Amino acid sequence: MRYVSPGREYARDSRYLTTRITADGRDGFPVEPGRYRLVVARACPWASRAVIVRRLLGLEEALPMAVAGPTHDDRSWTFDLDPGGRDPVLGIERLQEAYLARDPGYDRGVTVPAIVDVPTGRVVTNDFARITLDLSLEWSAHHREGAPDLYPRALRPEIDAVNEVVYTEVNNGVYRAGFAGSQEAYASAYGRLFACLDRLAARLGASRYLVGDTITEADVRLFTTLVRFDAVYHGHFKCNRRKLSETPVLWAYARDLFQTPGFGDTVDFDHIKRHYYLVHDDINPTGIVPAGPDLSGWLVPHGREALGGRPFGDGTPPAPVSAGEAVPPEHTPLPT
Secondary structure: OOOOOOOOOOOOOOOOOEOOOEOOOOOOOEOOOOOEEEEEOOOOHHHHHHHHHHHHHOOOOOOOEEEOOOOEOOOOEEOOOOHHHOOOOOOOOEOHHHHHHHOOOOOOOOOOOEEEEOOOOEEEEOOHHHHHHHHHHOOHHHOOOOOOOOOOHHHHHHHHHHHHHHHHHHHOHHHHHHOOOOHHHHHHHHHHHHHHHHHHHHHHOOOOOOOOOOOOHHHHHHHHHHHHHHHHHOOOOOOOOOOHHHOHHHHHHHHHHHOOOOOHHHOOHHHHHHHHHHHOOOOOOOOOOOOOOOOHHHHOOOOHHHHOOOOOOOOOOOOOOOHHHOOOHHHOOOOO
16 A cells, blocks of 8 residues: 655545534434444554543543554454454454445545444544544533533634644644655655644743643644654654654653543554554555654653643543553553
8 A cells, every 4th residue: 555646745535424423413323322432543643532532531431442453454444453353342354344334335545533333333424623522512411520621612713723733734744744755745744844843832831731721622632643753753754853852842741741641541652653664664665663762751750730730620630541441561651
């Protein structure tokens, strides 16, 4: 499978299934605890957003989760982490089967996160940007006691504006650099990425979080790129002006979030590295997965409490991650 088109800039296929699961069921899919299955891969930054938000809001029981393996071929993510290579609830080997159950002629990306309607086995949505907002807004009746408000009404215009910039210049910016098909396309993507990171560093130099004084959806979206930066984007995607760990403000900000319950305890560095270095074989044809970087730095005190802020606002941290959803201890620097 080729990710780079020689001579061309990278353009993401953004044709998603935009059906929504809502409290009033206006698209035909009402919020119902246990009816749906959130399919993710811990390797994927877009899916990781949903994993973090689900955990912060305490939706583990209301919205059960399936975890695909870290690699895939040109057809689909697979459930090779499960006994027999099948998801135990959906009974399928490939996520592609749930997409084809919805549309036998489906010809777009088989992406994660995806939410599957268990009774029919059909994908409802893979609109990753909308999924996390709907978990905050439409699933509120099933949030845990003490769940934070990740999308507070008064701050939504500012959160939306920040999210748009972060998505365009950072979340997707690393891909524009990594999948650039020409030197010119790469140089443009590289310049835009680091110009935006510089602006974000300036913003975060005086504020603990991106918008307001608590964690919001904006922080979740930036974190999933930052946590992958040194492990894959710096080398594999040639985003190498400097490492995240050499950028004092952003490194401290990322460590602050990583050490916050609900963030770092969802991150699987082994899956992240295996996905990028094995799947993108046109960029890394040898298939060699790097041994580094040293992960211990993620646990170094960040000192950002001095900026004030209340991570969960008037809420509380989530409970410890359940044993069934814990990241293997050898895949994380977090103590077990």
